[in-house]
Amino acid sequence: MKQVALEYHRSVGRYLAGRAITGTRLGGRAAGSVAAGLAPLRVVQRPDPTLPASGWTRVRPLLSGICGSDLGLLTGRNSPYLASLVSMPFVPGHEVVGETLDELDGLPRGSRVVLDSVLGCVTRGLTPCASCAAGKHGRCDNITTGHLAPGIQTGYCADTGGGWSRQFVAHRTQLHAVPDELTDEAAVLVEPLACAIHAVRRADVPTDATVLVIGAGTVGLLTVLALRAFTKAGPIMVIAKHARQRERARELGATEVIGSDRALRTLRRKTGGFVVKPEIGEEFLLGGADVSFDCTSGSGLTTATRATKAGGTVVMAGMPNTDVDLTPVWFRELTIVGGYASSGEDFPDAISLAQDAPLGGYVDAVYSLRRWSEAIQHATSAGRLGSMKVVFNPRLD
Amino acid sequence: MSRPGFVLEVDERTPALLMHQGEGFRLEKLPMGSRVIYPPESLPGLRDVDEEIRKALAAPVGRPPLSELLYAGMRLTIVFDDLSLPLPQMQTPDIRQRVIEHVLEAAAAKGVDDVELIAGNALHRRMTPAELKRTVGDRVYRSFFPHHLKNHDAEDKENLKEIGHTRHGEVVEINRRAAESDLIVYVNITLTPMSGGPKSVSVGLASYRSLKHHHNVQTLRNSKSFNDPPNSAMHHSYNRMAALLAENVNVFQIETTVNNDMFPKQMDFLNKREWEWNLKDQAAFLAVRRANELVPPAKRRQIWHRTAAPYGITGVNAGAPEDVHPITLKNVLRQQLTEVNGPSDIGIWGLPYICPYNVNSIMNPILVMSLSLGYLFNMYQNQPIVRPGGVAIFYHPVPNEFHSVHHPSYIDFFEEVLAETTDPVAIETKFEEQFATDPWYIHLYRNSYAYHGVHPLYMWYWGAHALEHLGDVIFVGGDRKTTERMGFRSASTLQDALEMARERVGSSPTITYQHTPPIAMADVR
Numbered sequence: 001m002k003q004v005a006l007e008y009h010r011s012v013g014r015y016l017a018g019r020a021i022t023g024t025r026l027g028g029r030a031a032g033s034v035a036a037g038l039a040p041l042r043v044v045q046r047p048d049p050t051l052p053a054s055g056w057t058r059v060r061p062l063l064s065g066i067c068g069s070d071l072g073l074l075t076g077r078n079s080p081y082l083a084s085l086v087s088m089p090f091v092p093g094h095e096v097v098g099e100t101l102d103e104l105d106g107l108p109r110g111s112r113v114v115l116d117s118v119l120g121c122v123t124r125g126l127t128p129c130a131s132c133a134a135g136k137h138g139r140c141d142n143i144t145t146g147h148l149a150p151g152i153q154t155g156y157c158a159d160t161g162g163g164w165s166r167q168f169v170a171h172r173t174q175l176h177a178v179p180d181e182l183t184d185e186a187a188v189l190v191e192p193l194a195c196a197i198h199a200v201r202r203a204d205v206p207t208d209a210t211v212l213v214i215g216a217g218t219v220g221l222l223t224v225l226a227l228r229a230f231t232k233a234g235p236i237m238v239i240a241k242h243a244r245q246r247e248r249a250r251e252l253g254a255t256e257v258i259g260s261d262r263a264l265r266t267l268r269r270k271t272g273g274f275v276v277k278p279e280i281g282e283e284f285l286l287g288g289a290d291v292s293f294d295c296t297s298g299s300g301l302t303t304a305t306r307a308t309k310a311g312g313t314v315v316m317a318g319m320p321n322t323d324v325d326l327t328p329v330w331f332r333e334l335t336i337v338g339g340y341a342s343s344g345e346d347f348p349d350a351i352s353l354a355q356d357a358p359l360g361g362y363v364d365a366v367y368s369l370r371r372w373s374e375a376i377q378h379a380t381s382a383g384r385l386g387s388m389k390v391v392f393n394p395r396l397d
Numbered sequence: 398m399s400r401p402g403f404v405l406e407v408d409e410r411t412p413a414l415l416m417h418q419g420e421g422f423r424l425e426k427l428p429m430g431s432r433v434i435y436p437p438e439s440l441p442g443l444r445d446v447d448e449e450i451r452k453a454l455a456a457p458v459g460r461p462p463l464s465e466l467l468y469a470g471m472r473l474t475i476v477f478d479d480l481s482l483p484l485p486q487m488q489t490p491d492i493r494q495r496v497i498e499h500v501l502e503a504a505a506a507k508g509v510d511d512v513e514l515i516a517g518n519a520l521h522r523r524m525t526p527a528e529l530k531r532t533v534g535d536r537v538y539r540s541f542f543p544h545h546l547k548n549h550d551a552e553d554k555e556n557l558k559e560i561g562h563t564r565h566g567e568v569v570e571i572n573r574r575a576a577e578s579d580l581i582v583y584v585n586i587t588l589t590p591m592s593g594g595p596k597s598v599s600v601g602l603a604s605y606r607s608l609k610h611h612h613n614v615q616t617l618r619n620s621k622s623f624n625d626p627p628n629s630a631m632h633h634s635y636n637r638m639a640a641l642l643a644e645n646v647n648v649f650q651i652e653t654t655v656n657n658d659m660f661p662k663q664m665d666f667l668n669k670r671e672w673e674w675n676l677k678d679q680a681a682f683l684a685v686r687r688a689n690e691l692v693p694p695a696k697r698r699q700i701w702h703r704t705a706a707p708y709g710i711t712g713v714n715a716g717a718p719e720d721v722h723p724i725t726l727k728n729v730l731r732q733q734l735t736e737v738n739g740p741s742d743i744g745i746w747g748l749p750y751i752c753p754y755n756v757n758s759i760m761n762p763i764l765v766m767s768l769s770l771g772y773l774f775n776m777y778q779n780q781p782i783v784r785p786g787g788v789a790i791f792y793h794p795v796p797n798e799f800h801s802v803h804h805p806s807y808i809d810f811f812e813e814v815l816a817e818t819t820d821p822v823a824i825e826t827k828f829e830e831q832f833a834t835d836p837w838y839i840h841l842y843r844n845s846y847a848y849h850g851v852h853p854l855y856m857w858y859w860g861a862h863a864l865e866h867l868g869d870v871i872f873v874g875g876d877r878k879t880t881e882r883m884g885f886r887s888a889s890t891l892q893d894a895l896e897m898a899r900e901r902v903g904s905s906p907t908i909t910y911q912h913t914p915p916i917a918m919a920d921v922r
């Protein structure tokens with residue numbers, strides 16, 4: 001059987017063109033259309049992926065999200081660091097709610113599931129490495145070996161297929177059954193929510209701490225949700241560019257929502273301290289938040305290091321893709337914490353949190369695979385257009 | 398002889414009238430029947446100012462001659478009005494310099510060697526060394542700066558002294574050096590009836606703790622107007638403080654007044670009534686306007702701020718503050734007061750490029766508010782020139798522009814506070830303490846050249862009486878977003894503004910244009 005999928009095919013020329021254009025100031029705004037035009041993506045008829053081993057099932061995606069890291073990949077803004085950790089050609093898509101097509105242990109065929117996309121030792125048929133054995137498969141060292149092609153996650157691996165298709169394969173350990181109460185629209189947010197919960201847990205936020213969340217796209221908003229659900233954080237300030245994001249952030253428990261144009265000044269008013277303006281470069285605070293989350297995939301990390309008080313913590317919740325002056329980390333003795341994917345109870349907790357949280361209306365733009373170019377364009381400008389999550393519904397024509 | 402103030406009624410022969418509009422001006426045809434308030438013509442200046450100073454010091458009112466108050470071994474502190482006076486700055490030598498030189502000569506003659514000079518800047522920004530030098534003159538500057546010529550620091554706790562409480566429980570706290578001096582000589586320029594007298598020491602040398610008793614919404618709303626001391630709750634408070642001060646410190650007040658020569662020779666048309674412009678004035682108007690339009694904005698601002706007024710001095714009087722000040726006020730009113738018959742539906746004012754808080758700086762939107770609804774609206778005695786519920790129309794571009802060094806807390810005030818509320822009471826209740834005690838603002842006030850953190854709130858309170866009184870406020874030529882943020886409206890032309898005002902005042906409103914500067918104060922009967 002052959003099926004329709006969106007396939008990522010690396011082209012150095014396109015990669016460079018995308019990076020050159022979207023990397024410029026002007027290009028940022030136009031990035032949507034440019035990215036769509038230059039994206040190394042194509043609709044293909046490809047054979048259904050075969051089950052690599054027992055313990056695997058075919059999954060039919062119901063909804064499949066477009067994530068910031070996907071956009072980074074398509075616009076060439078992601079770090080080359082990741083390039084050797086994927087295998088070509090692959091089908092993107094790792095935020096998935098789908099239906100299983102095969103019978104598995106404790107997961108009958110036809111189950112509605114969400115995907116934990118990390119491809120650790122167990123999925124690769126290997127004896128678990130120390131991280132995997134400890135339930136921290138996001139830290140797996142074996143993501144380039146085993147019986148699967150290299151790939152950090154489903155959606156970056158040539159052998160598994162991905163969510164932006166009509167069918168892919170997944171290992172039993174990657175799948176979590178979705179309760180009936182959870183709509184597809186809420187379920188497709190479980191994977192990014194699990195990552196947000198993970199990032200929040202990585203930070204060990206002190207009671208009553210002042211928290212800064214930079215960026216109010218999906219990652220930022222779900223981070224606010226996770227902070228309120230799993231920590232005793234004090235005031236949460238959110239830097240949001242767009243009006244709709246600001247409303248959402250408040251709904252989820254943000255204490256203050258700050259415009260991006262004068263974020264440091266406003267933050268200073270809320271947290272105290274001094275603003276310092278160096279002769280060259282951006283302003284910074286002597287003072288600021290106890291813990292900052294960079295939930296952008298751009299300039300947010302610079303803001304985080306300049307807005308966090310001495311001895312504070314900066315959490316990298318979004319995939320970074322810019323150079324950052326680390327002097328404040330040294331001078332302010334900041335702790336930088338990475339937060340990649342999820343582990344342990346993050347996924348089950350995300351499933352139950354998604355049932356209670358006010359996430360209605362987050363998925364407000366649904367595209368067929370054939371309209372991928374529009375979808376990418378929409379997702380790139382989602383904030384400005386007032387959208388939170390743009391998804392594919394691969395069942396649509 | 399200067400002609401007295403005058404109210405013109407616009408008829409078909411009336412030419413277009415001059416209207417200040419920020420760093421520019423225009424000629425505007427007002428509707429038939431509009432009234433225009435002109436101040437008395439500029440009074441002649443004193444011919445021999447030095448002689449007048451000598452006379453004032455030798456024959457003060459309510460105090461012995463200055464020379465009798467000076468003695469070797471005493472502590473003498475000379476305090477002078479800061480950069481906020483006069484407006485525009487005067488051509489050098491500044492009258493403060495001339496007075497201070499006389500005082501210093503007298504002190505030297507008596508062997509006084511412990512002398513300090515302090516700018517009475519209260520919560521205003523510090524004066525720069527160049528500004529200090531321009532005010533006190535080269536000779537004084539070189540002899541006293543930096544150790545004995547300073548700005549008052551209202552946040553230097555060590556150097557403040559609590560004098561006591563008034564019978565209303567108001568704390569009086571002033572500069573310690575001044576408080577512990579054997580004599581304070583205060584050198585002032587009383588430009589409007591609001592300033593001088595009891596205000597000089599009690600405000601100029603005070604701390605926030607002390608100022609908050611009169612710089613608040615309640616007091617400002619009961620100061621009708623704050624340019625009419627008998628009817629100003631603010632001045633009642635100043636008087637109580639000054640009375641307490643009089644029991645504890647010895648103040649020798651030297652008050653000066655200026656005439657209405659606010660613009661230099663080449664811009665003399667700005668000092669004149671339009672129908673009396675001669676050919677030279679008309680040519681000058683066109684030339685200045687054209688040059689002003691052509692010059693780049695930053696340069697234009699610089700030129701305006703460098704343009705000093707050739708004021709004549711109309712009075713130098715010295716003595717006990719409570720005795721000198723009535724004489725001073727008479728001089729001020731003689732120059733500025735014009736009688737007006739009743740209020741009208743609409744008041745019009747053209748806002749100039751300057752107000753007390755943007756000398757050598759930028760007139761930001763908050764300052765536009767305080768100049769318009771504060772200073773100009775309050776240039777009245779008895780009742781405002783606009784009836785209750787009437788409309789005020791101002792001319793100003795109201796750009797969203799701030800001086801980042803001078804007005805840092807203004808920026809935060811505009812962006813954060815006004816985005817939330819424009820209600821003076823709500824602002825005072827929720828934000829005053831934050832702004833007044835913010836360590837960063839305090840740091841910038843003390844060490845940089847920033848207005849105190851609380852200052853933008855004071856500016857807003859300054860307009861509180863007008864906000865309560867008026868039905869609508871419209872800025873002709875005002876930036877739409879900026880005026881909206883402040884709760885006002887903008888119109889592109891006077892016609893539009895009058896159209897917008899219709900819902901409040903109908904289609905044939907009475908209109909009064911208070912033609913200023915030069916400063917006109919209305920006595921509305």
Ligand SMILES: [Zn+2]
Pocket residue numbers: 120121122128129130131132133137139140141142
């Ligand atoms: Zn592993």
